[in-house]
Amino acid sequence: MSRAVLSAGSNMGDTVAHLSAVVRAVADELIAVSGMYATAPWGGVEQADFHNITLITEGLRDGMGWLRLCRDLECAADRVRDVRWGPRTLDVDVISVDDDGPVLSDDPELTLPHPRAARRAFVLVPWREIEPDARLWTPAGTRSIAELIAALPADEVAQVRQIAPCSDAGTGALPEWVR
Numbered sequence: 001m002s003r004a005v006l007s008a009g010s011n012m013g014d015t016v017a018h019l020s021a022v023v024r025a026v027a028d029e030l031i032a033v034s035g036m037y038a039t040a041p042w043g044g045v046e047q048a049d050f051h052n053i054t055l056i057t058e059g060l061r062d063g064m065g066w067l068r069l070c071r072d073l074e075c076a077a078d079r080v081r082d083v084r085w086g087p088r089t090l091d092v093d094v095i096s097v098d099d100d101g102p103v104l105s106d107d108p109e110l111t112l113p114h115p116r117a118a119r120r121a122f123v124l125v126p127w128r129e130i131e132p133d134a135r136l137w138t139p140a141g142t143r144s145i146a147e148l149i150a151a152l153p154a155d156e157v158a159q160v161r162q163i164a165p166c167s168d169a170g171t172g173a174l175p176e177w178v179r
């Protein structure tokens, strides 16, 4: 049993359908899902803006179990591995796993917490929306999400704009944008 933070992004094809499929696939394990955000591409490749969401899940999986789920979802969206940090139908990453404390791993197949999460406004801003007090382990120490966001370039944070709301807290309903 563990709790995971997952990040999903899409900038090819029917992005809302790809992100909806992620939310539906984890519906039984879902604690919270952010609204949908339009985000400027991170990583230096010129490409279309992404749509991103961050999810908090809990279930009878360990870290590899969450990674397998992410890979299955990418496969179902016909994800092709092409340019690093380039365009994709669907990218789903395991940001962190908590099992009575943060799970740490330096295995290249599953590095935890995700080594680039602390530098990605497209992960942190949606995460803050659903868990304002969240903290993330980094090699420099454990930091609050608010602190990590404050340390990012202001223009990167400004380029993460909510375009559809999350569901009403506590109703258990999926957000309206989920098809």
Ligand SMILES: Nc1ncnc2c1ncn2[C@@H]1O[C@H](COP(=O)(O)OP(=O)(O)OP(=O)(O)O)[C@@H](O)[C@H]1O
Binding pocket: 067, 070, 081, 084, 085, 086, 091, 092, 093, 094, 095, 107, 108, 109, 110, 111, 112, 113, 114, 115, 116
């Ligand atoms: N925390 C993690 N979440 C998802 N994949 C991971 C993680 N740690 C290591 N990996 C490995 O990274 C490999 C490449 O993943 P992927 O193609 O999604 O990278 P990317 O989206 O291009 O870049 P990034 O990892 O910076 O988001 C995967 O095969 C996976 O095994």
Ligand SMILES: Nc1nc2c(c(=O)[nH]1)N=C(CO)CN2
Binding pocket: 008, 009, 010, 039, 040, 041, 042, 043, 050, 052, 084, 085, 086, 091, 122
């Ligand atoms: N804004 C944004 N930029 C990205 C994203 C993403 O999901 N959102 N995913 C990438 C693949 O690693 C590369 N760059």
